[in-house]
Amino acid sequence: MKPNTTHLTLVFLSLLATISLFAQAQPLTYIPGPANLDPDSFAHIYFIRDNNDAFPDNWLAVILSTDTGVCVKAKMNHIYYVHTKRTGPTTLHTKIKDVKTELSLNLEAGKDYYIALKPEYLSDGSIRGSLNQLDNHDGLGRLQHFTGKIQQHYCILPLDGNHDYRENTWNDTIHWYASKTHDYHFSPLPSWELLLRDNSNTAFAFRNPLISTTYSEAGGITPLPLKKCTSQEMFDDYCNTSFMKTTLDKQHNALTKVTINPVPLPEGISYARMVSLENTNTNTLLPETPQLFMRSIYIVFFWTDDKGKGNTACLYLSERGLPNELHTTSTLQERLLWVWQSFKLVNTT
Numbered sequence: 001m002k003p004n005t006t007h008l009t010l011v012f013l014s015l016l017a018t019i020s021l022f023a024q025a026q027p028l029t030y031i032p033g034p035a036n037l038d039p040d041s042f043a044h045i046y047f048i049r050d051n052n053d054a055f056p057d058n059w060l061a062v063i064l065s066t067d068t069g070v071c072v073k074a075k076m077n078h079i080y081y082v083h084t085k086r087t088g089p090t091t092l093h094t095k096i097k098d099v100k101t102e103l104s105l106n107l108e109a110g111k112d113y114y115i116a117l118k119p120e121y122l123s124d125g126s127i128r129g130s131l132n133q134l135d136n137h138d139g140l141g142r143l144q145h146f147t148g149k150i151q152q153h154y155c156i157l158p159l160d161g162n163h164d165y166r167e168n169t170w171n172d173t174i175h176w177y178a179s180k181t182h183d184y185h186f187s188p189l190p191s192w193e194l195l196l197r198d199n200s201n202t203a204f205a206f207r208n209p210l211i212s213t214t215y216s217e218a219g220g221i222t223p224l225p226l227k228k229c230t231s232q233e234m235f236d237d238y239c240n241t242s243f244m245k246t247t248l249d250k251q252h253n254a255l256t257k258v259t260i261n262p263v264p265l266p267e268g269i270s271y272a273r274m275v276s277l278e279n280t281n282t283n284t285l286l287p288e289t290p291q292l293f294m295r296s297i298y299i300v301f302f303w304t305d306d307k308g309k310g311n312t313a314c315l316y317l318s319e320r321g322l323p324n325e326l327h328t329t330s331t332l333q334e335r336l337l338w339v340w341q342s343f344k345l346v347n348t349t
Contacts, residue, residue, distance in 0.1 A: 032189065032206050034215040034325035042083040043107035046139060049074040049117040050146050055127075062094050062117065062131070074117050079143065079150045085210035094129035103131040114139025176202045176221060178313070181305055181349045184221060186315070187342035189335060192219055214292060215321035219336075226312035229302045235271040236260070239300050243314075247277060247296065256280065259329075263299055263337070268345040272301035274336070276329050294320045295329055297336045303345060315340060 047062060053076055062072045072082055087109050093102040096119060105113060114134040122128055134142065143150070176184045192204030206217035224243065229235050239260060257278040265272055275298045280291055296318040304310050317336040319326050 032217065033208070034212050034321060035327045036324050037211070039083065040110045042085060043087055043109055043111060043113065045082045045084065045107075045113045045115060046143065046150075047072055047074050047080040047082060047115050047117055048134070048139070048142050048146075049076055050079055050142055050148075051118075052076060053118055054121065055119045062092050062115075062129075077148060079146055079148070081150050081152045083152070085208070092131055094131060096127045096129050099126055099128045101129050101131050103133060105133070112136070112139070114142070116142070174202065175346075178345065179305060179309075179311055181347060182311075183346045183348050184313070185342075185344040185346050186221070186339055189219065189317070189339060212321065212325060215319070215325045217317070217319050219315075219317040219339075221313055221315045224300065224312040224314055226302065227310045229271060229310060229312070232271055235302055236273065238312075239273045239275055243275065243298075243300055247275075247298070261333075263340060266340075266343050266345060269301050269303050272299055274299050274333065276333060278329070292320050293323050293326055294318060295326050295332055297329070297332045299336060299340050315343065 056076045062074065072080060074080055084107070087107045090105050090107050091102055092105065092115065093100055094117075095101070099122075103115070107113070114136070116130070116132040116134055118130040118132075120128055120130055174184075174186055174188055176186075178184045188204060192206065203220040203222075204218065207215070224246070226238050226242070229238065244258070257276075259276045261274040261276070263272050263274045277294075277296045277298075279294050279296075296316065298314045298316045300312070300314045302310060302312045315336065317332055317339075319332065
């Protein structure tokens with residue numbers, strides 16, 4: 001049974017036709033947020049920790065404004081180019097144990113700022129995080145001599161009470177519960193703030209009302225009920241029927257387009273398909289806004305454990321907003337495939 005919508009178009013693309021989607025020879029080019037962002041409306045801060053120091057395995061966190069403000073986490077031998085809507089007097093601070101360091105800036109839209117970071121030992125044996133503003137000449141010089149890839153981030157605002165935020169923002173790899181014997185490991189997108197941690201799913205989100213009151217991005221991984229699957233045909237039928245029904249809110253969604261594509265299979269995964277959906281969406285939380293549009297990409301996959309028990313889950317990425325705020329389906333597919341490329345099924349026993 002196909003979803004009941006007169007506008008639905010279901011297209012199965014051949015594996016040869018979709019190989020280009022899976023090519024990951026180049027690093028992910030990723031600017032989170034709406035597709036129509038104006039870079040001149042942001043202040044831009046280079047956080048430069050480009051040299052070796054005594055703490056190679058540790059993050060140095062920098063908080064913009066207050067403890068409930070925006071968090072930036074810098075690794076050794078990295079440079080982060082952070083874009084923020086915050087302008088005017090702004091305090092940066094970093095704190096290692098009980099030693100706090102502050103730096104005040106007057107941020108202006110469209111301008112670049114260069115901040116050198118370094119955790120260092122003090123004479124009494126304590127550790128301090130150093131924040132030093134560089135002038136344009138010194139800052140550009142550090143950038144020109146840097147041989148790595150500069151990481152771009154758009155500042156996001158942590159939710160009140162989300163204590164996982166500073167620990168998990170831009171973590172290199174997420175380890176997540178798959179079963180009593182396995183975990184899922186994957187690299188999150190740069191914009192994803194970790195919102196939910198439990199044994200059933202993990203959820204990420206990007207939403208910054210300073211950027212847009214209508215745009216939001218969500219993603220993560222969630223289990224699905226399919227426990228038995230013995231063929232590719234059976235799995236395709238599940239993706240086209242039962243799974244499709246779980247993606248729609250009948251009160252708020254109207255499906256307009258579906259495509260289903262093959263994807264590469266990581267070790268241990270038996271079957272997988274990429275399901276791409278487009279639909280209109282009414283948001284009861286934003287009644288003053290017009291009808292919103294949604295694009296969602298899912299990679300649905302099935303695997304069996306050592307005892308033959310079947311497990312199904314989906315990795316997903318979704319954008320909601322005004323039509324001109326959303327990225328193309330192909331862009332979202334590329335981003336989710338970047339996450340999928342890092343995906344591993346890990347035996348924990």
